Amino acid sequence: MGCGRVGAALATMLEEDGHEVTVLDVQAAAFRRLPAEFKGRRHVGNGIDQEVLARIGVGGADAFIAVTQGDNRNVMATQMARELFGVKRALCRIYDPIREEIYRNLGLETISPTLVGARLLRETLERAPPAGKTGG
Numbered sequence: 001m002g003c004g005r006v007g008a009a010l011a012t013m014l015e016e017d018g019h020e021v022t023v024l025d026v027q028a029a030a031f032r033r034l035p036a037e038f039k040g041r042r043h044v045g046n047g048i049d050q051e052v053l054a055r056i057g058v059g060g061a062d063a064f065i066a067v068t069q070g071d072n073r074n075v076m077a078t079q080m081a082r083e084l085f086g087v088k089r090a091l092c093r094i095y096d097p098i099r100e101e102i103y104r105n106l107g108l109e110t111i112s113p114t115l116v117g118a119r120l121l122r123e124t125l126e127r128a129p130p131a132g133k134t135g136g
Helices: 005-016 028-033 050-055 071-083 097-105 113-126
Strands: 022-025 041-044 063-066 089-093 109-111
Touching (some): 005 022, 005 028, 050 071
Parallel strands (some): 063 089
């Protein structure tokens, strides 16, 4: 759910890995981010609408991933996929690190790009600079 930069890149990667992929977004224009050769299904609809999730076959999915810009929408859609449709792997992106920790502790599979990015920057900073480079 969500066909922004991350959603489109993830859908493309998963399809390249041989998975059958369905992309859901509230705006048809978002699908322009998918490459022309993308063979997965595209659906316009709201991922927190139970009828939309049923129509696109979420109940038969092996996994559901919510990567919209809205933390609340991602959490709600992920919970619906898991609890109402029985999806075994339901992952959601949550920007707010505090809320991400709360939902993770409640059993959701979560990723906070805020924390992931901060950790990567810290790790890069802690490594020795490339040879011949000095601080700026």
